[in-house]
Amino acid sequence: MKALLSFAPFFVRRGGAFLMALGLAVVTLAAGAGLLGVSGWFLTGAALTSAGVAFNLFGPSALVRGLSFVRIVSRYGEKLVGHDATLRLLADLRGWQFRRLIPRVPLDGRTWRRGDLVSRLTADIDALDTVFLSALGPIATALAVGAAMIVVLAWCLPGAGLVYGLGFFGAALGLPAVLIVAARTPGETAMAASADLRMAVLDGIEGHTDLRALGATGWAREGFTAASARLQRARTRQATIGALGNALVQALAGVTLVGLLWIGLEAHHAGSLDGPVLVGLLLASLGSFEIALSIVRSAGRLGAAQAAARRVKALSATAPAVQDVANPLPLPCGNSVSFENVCFGYDPRRPVLEDLSLHVASGERIALIGSSGSGKSTILSLLLRLADTKAGTVRVAGENIADVAQDELHRRVALLSQDTPVFLGTIRDNLLIGKPDADTPECWRALTAARLDAFVRGLPEGLDTWLGEAGRTLSAGQARRLCLARVLLSSASVIALDEPTSGLDPETERDFMSDLSVATGGRTVLLATHAGLAPGMVDRVYRLEAGRLALSES
């Protein structure tokens, strides 16, 4: 419940609409119970009136017609207003969640699986919509209408208020509370199983070629079937609890009816309660139970919503690995980069960098070489502050980057990482991520620099060609060059390139390397590469070995 409560500000933001939905729900329920009650009272009263005796016909019949009309209109309005407010809430929550993630990435990939992350952002937040529509709203409605019924009953029939109160609130509040607790574990299991299932599907899709080539599709199917069976079991348990709830509401409504009948018949026999009033009260109480049914029906799902709230909260509460200082300093002019006695490692047993120092003057181009896994990528990610050093200082333009706002640093320094993706969208969309206001000639210049212009010109739709998911209609080399073009298009004056030519053939690679000085046009360049470097391509070459840098002679 605590996790759910932390989302209260989102509800308050849409408070007006939620209140209106609540008001309409109360009117709907009251009109329904009232309609049955007045009808029973009128009918019995009429039966007891011998023909010809004056009976005020106008009042009851107008009431019956009025209540039925009110109920139709308010029910429709309640549903529409409530759903609209809830869906707005979902959009709020999605944007909020995405923004919360931004400072927290890159997340530790071993803990947060991407399939899991996707399910968090869509399914979990969707699950939160049950909170108002099927829980908070109906519960508040039940409180209002139930209290009114108790007052009426207590006034007309001593003892009846207590019986009805126990039955009605037992069904509308007590039972759902029990069900929520009972449904918590299956709800969490179902959420986790659903995320596992999604992961299994994504593994099957993205690893399809490997699975096929290894003859391991059977293995993938086994894994999928197991996840699916887990989901089936959890959902069945959830639904069984829900079914039990529905049956118990029916039973409680019945017990309340019998109890009221029992007390009412005695009072009627003793002459303290009119026949018409007895019938009216019985029917009105019966009608009010419809709300309990809708509360209980959603109690099973409420458990899942609570689990979702906890997970959404957990993800958004992880501390950002890197934080801006309270009063960031402005980044001075200049494009120099220096590492001073930098140490870094994720695992103390496997230190990546030890006491590393490096200075690159403004406009210089240097290359980092070394075996894969030696930490070249780490040097570049430290420069972008994707992680903080364990010891030592990284400076850009002479300023410690830990004292500078990340936004400003990222405007100055751009990175082509090894795992940077091609986004769903057009080639132009992909380029504009580097520089949103770039015009068409700029885009073409970037493509030319990345040696992708000939290919794009050959496409019928040119820059506006749509790229499939993960840019799979491009070859690995083409995708790489598109990402490179994106970096070259950006207005950053320091550029970090992590294996920019992987996936390129030697000729293209050679051409690219020899073009480097032109393409990067006077910007400071840090290049991590395996490619052979001809003299003059870069100013200096450093070899990274066992966490230390050495100037390479070659």
Added chain:
Amino acid sequence: METAAAKGSGDRDRAQARWMMGLWRLVRVLAAVSVAAPLISGALLVVQAYLLAHVLHGAIVGGEARDALLPSILAIAGLIGARSLLAFAGERAGVRAAEAVKSKLRKALFGRLVGEDPTWTASRSSGALANMIVDQVEALEGFFARYMPALVAAAILPLAFAITVLPVEPVVGLLFLVTAPLIPVFMALVGWGAEAASRNHVQAMARLSGLFADRLRGIVTLKLFGRAEAEAARVEAASDELRRRTLGVLKVAFLSSAVLEFFAALGVAGVALYVGLTYLGLIDFRSTALTLQAGLFCLLMAPEVYSPLRQLAVHYHDRAAAKAAIAEMAVLFETLPDLTTLEAPAVAVPSGGAAAAMPLTVNDLTVKTPDGRSLVLDEAGFTIAPGEHVAILGESGIGKSTLLEAIARLRTCDGDIKLGAWDLRDLDESDLRSRVAFLGQRPRLFQGSIADNIRLGRRDASDDEVRAAAEKAQVSVFANVLEHGLETVIGDGGVGLSGGEAHRVALARIFLRDPGLLLLDEPTAHLDATTEARVITAIREFAAGRTLIVATHSLKVASAMDRVFRIVHGKVVPVRSTARKDAA
């Protein structure tokens, strides 16, 4: 023209509806229980209402004491208990039926997916596919667990109730008889609109899911370019778009429940007014006097006549959502899976049996780009002797990967590919996979330990064999310094490992196999010179006595091969070996 199209879509809808009913038949017994329970409960309800009216009549008109009415009151309590039990049994049976159907369907869809060509999945959004199998299939639950029982109850109970009321009070019975069947007509009218709207909703959901997956994959890149905020706004806009679509669905869907509400309120109000006026003598259609018991029975039955229809309306959007999901499924998967046939046995790869080196003959091999507009390979042909090692060079995007995938039967193509005496097309899948090993350019690592990932090469491999393979593929070099060594758990997509490291894990898989033909796509990409040399040595050792084709940019790899080919204008042409040696 338009009517023909409409007819086509009508046929398709009917076929899809038939297919859904076919799913229902897979779980006959549970389905029968879920449908029968509300009907029996309805019959008991009539008795319950009759008894309640009887008790009230006895007390109010007859002036009977409470104790005299006790048997009837106890009977009412018993009926209520029995109906509660029936409600539980019926609902549970419906849920179990729906869950069984969903599991079967998911299994069939996933089986279909992995059974297709990898190009088939590559041409679809993985987010949309995952959304279909995980979320859209979920939309069938409401249809089977709630809509179907509600539909049967709505078809039978209102008429049955009306007929029961008919002898008690003919006018009220007639009112029920006339209004109840009218309701489904109105509902169908509003339901049609709800269905079209719901289809849009499903599409919007799938697109949203795809957009999320995509933007999340690249969230670091977006952050570094300062575009994350803009993309957050885009995500919000997409959610808002979804809201508008959903609201469109609901506006119409709620209309059908408003129609129901109208009739239900009308029924109660109508009965109350008619019976009341009859008592007052203002209306007189009857030959005999109407008792209070009969009047109350009519009033008690009035909401119940419309209640099954109301239940149906509550679940009507379940049908629309299920149908929309099915329609989307039919588009995404081209055909709906047939769950009634026995599923094909899983492909088992024989672990033993040394495969002999295989000769390869390729003739007239033609492969088009995915859009079918241009040719990647154009009637290419070449022959490789058994045990020969060859390299294929060429610019990136020229078709090296395509060629290897075609030979590995991972991509559809035209032309003849012969492995030894067999035509590639005729080879049994398990036979093919045991003879041919393939390492792609972007191998996927799965959630699990490094050892688990290597063992995918041969699932019965011993720990020692896995270790040996890891050693050869230079996996041990980086794994040994990890706290848990080969048992280190890696994330999906190989998070935690660098590109080169992930590639070596995938190579280790190959070393566990015993193929006659090895197809390696850029096995040394991302590797430094030292590691590359070691990996080349390991590959050459492993490939001794096997046929090997390597697509590569690396001249070092190429120089270690017997022959070198190049792809030029869609043809595979040999490169003179002397020229190659000079280049190296």
